[in-house]
Amino acid sequence: MISKIQNIFKIPELRRRILFTLGLLVVYRIGGHIPVPGIDAQALAAFFQQASNTLFGLFDLFAGGNLSNATIFALGIMPYISASIILQLLGAVVPYFEKLQKEGEEGRKKITQYTRYGTVALSVIQGAGVSFWLVNMGFVPEPSLLHHFIVVLTLTAGTTFIMWLGEQITDHGIGNGISLIIFIGIVASAPNAIFDTFRSVKAGTLSVFELLILGLLMAAITASIVLITQGQRRILVQYPQRIKGRKMYRGQSSHIPLRINAAGVIPIIFAQSIIMFPGTIAAFLTNTPVGNLAEVIQNWFSPDHAVYSIIYGLMVVFFTYFYTAIIFNPVDVADNLKRYGGYVPGVRPGKRTAEFIDRILTRVTLPGSIFLALIAVVPYWLIYGMNVPFYFGGTGLLIVVGVALDTLQQIEAHLVMRHYDGLMKGGRLRGRR
Numbered sequence: 001m002i003s004k005i006q007n008i009f010k011i012p013e014l015r016r017r018i019l020f021t022l023g024l025l026v027v028y029r030i031g032g033h034i035p036v037p038g039i040d041a042q043a044l045a046a047f048f049q050q051a052s053n054t055l056f057g058l059f060d061l062f063a064g065g066n067l068s069n070a071t072i073f074a075l076g077i078m079p080y081i082s083a084s085i086i087l088q089l090l091g092a093v094v095p096y097f098e099k100l101q102k103e104g105e106e107g108r109k110k111i112t113q114y115t116r117y118g119t120v121a122l123s124v125i126q127g128a129g130v131s132f133w134l135v136n137m138g139f140v141p142e143p144s145l146l147h148h149f150i151v152v153l154t155l156t157a158g159t160t161f162i163m164w165l166g167e168q169i170t171d172h173g174i175g176n177g178i179s180l181i182i183f184i185g186i187v188a189s190a191p192n193a194i195f196d197t198f199r200s201v202k203a204g205t206l207s208v209f210e211l212l213i214l215g216l217l218m219a220a221i222t223a224s225i226v227l228i229t230q231g232q233r234r235i236l237v238q239y240p241q242r243i244k245g246r247k248m249y250r251g252q253s254s255h256i257p258l259r260i261n262a263a264g265v266i267p268i269i270f271a272q273s274i275i276m277f278p279g280t281i282a283a284f285l286t287n288t289p290v291g292n293l294a295e296v297i298q299n300w301f302s303p304d305h306a307v308y309s310i311i312y313g314l315m316v317v318f319f320t321y322f323y324t325a326i327i328f329n330p331v332d333v334a335d336n337l338k339r340y341g342g343y344v345p346g347v348r349p350g351k352r353t354a355e356f357i358d359r360i361l362t363r364v365t366l367p368g369s370i371f372l373a374l375i376a377v378v379p380y381w382l383i384y385g386m387n388v389p390f391y392f393g394g395t396g397l398l399i400v401v402g403v404a405l406d407t408l409q410q411i412e413a414h415l416v417m418r419h420y421d422g423l424m425k426g427g428r429l430r431g432r433r
Contacts, residue, residue, distance in 0.1 A: 017173050024173065025180065028181055029184065031071070032185075033069075038140055048067070072157070073159070074130065074158065076162070076182075077166065077178055079123045079159050080115065081178070087111055087118065089326065116163065123159040127151060127155035128148070130155060131152055134151070163178075166181050174410055174414075176403070176407075179402075179403040182403070221378065224371070229398075230405070231260040231368075233258045234255040235256040235356075235360060237254045237255055238252075240343075258328075263327070263372075266319070267317075267320040268375075268376050270315075271318075275301065275308065275315060313374075316373040317370065317372075321362075321369060330355075333354070333357055337349065375397070
């Protein structure tokens with residue numbers, strides 16, 4: 001393994017890309033320690049300790065803890081992610097965006113441009129919302145119109161800078177820049193989680209035996225995520241012999257890879273955003289005339305309640321099918337196969353092929369959706385069942401594993417292209433794509 005790591009730094013271009021990526025990630029982490037002026041950061045951090053299982057905690061996860069620390073990167077990369085998802089959904093319902101998605105490189109550039117505009121617009125809206133929320137919660141000692149302007153401008157500039165960092169990493173570094181920025185924000189909390197675990201063992205709230213079981217369970221969960229992330233069902237495709245001009249092309253066989261978890265982490269994000277909404281609203285209504293009802297709703301939608309786990313799991317399954325249907329269209333795949341002369345053996349081209357692919361995709365997505373539901377719920381069982389002092393699993397773990405696989409796959413591609421051995425002995429490493 002050491003020799004393979006040495007091979008990575010023997011390739012000048014790969015070494016430059018890795019060092020460039022690490023340098024920009026360091027810049028991101030430094031920016032995460034620059035506070036927004038005029039905010040009581042200590043009071044805000046105390047609030048987020050109590051609101052870890054609400055929408056604020058989810059937002060702070062993607063912001064890498066910058067929202068709870070009131071830094072210039074408080075909005076994180078969420079406006080960019082939201083803009084990307086909105087444009088992806090528009091591509092399924094608006095003909096103009098659907099046409100752009102099929103125009104290749106030029107269409108991709110146009111969509112990227114719209115995503116940037118959408119990111120800035122969402123950053124201004126969310127920045128204004130955060131600014132007024134900070135004032136209403138009493139986290140701003142001296143509120144004023146100028147302060148609102150400074151906060152909105154600072155947060156918008158911070159998000160735009162993060163977006164630029166991500167694009168630079170994607171173009172000149174290694175891996176997907178936006179994913180790596182989210183990755184580094186999640187991983188940054190790992191040292192604190194390790195120290196909290198040892199403090200719990202020392203205090204007696206977590207026994208050594210429970211720590212051993214926890215370690216084995218964490219390893220099993222991580223391995224299962226890798227297995228499901230890379231798992232796929234391949235549909236055999238045959239291309240007949242054809243003559244083009246004076247050349248004869250032999251028949252070829254290929255396959256359509258249908259991933260078990262084609263939707264990635266998006267279903268958990270959707271479900272988590274919605275499932276946390278009732279509890280978050282109820283928390284602000286406890287001191288109103290409907291306070292009793294709000295307390296009941298808040299109790300039902302707390303992570304340690306069975307109602308929360310059941311609804312959360314069902315929503316993850318639903319959104320897995322929903323998002324898979326948006327990003328993968330069997331009719332388009334069948335039409336492309338028919339256009340280039342390809343066919344699935346034993347299945348008629350066209351409509352029958354689309355129905356065949358759709359039927360297999362529906363079956364393959366079921367175990368993937370159930371697995372995502374379990375991964376989403378298991379962390380709360382660990383926290384409230386075993387008194388684990390940190391959050392392990394769910395959105396964060398899926399992102400960390402997926403981004404790590406994608407980045408390692410790109411590194412291995414550079415090694416193999418220059419006739420070095422790959423990172424794996426048993427075969428090529430596959431990313432999520």
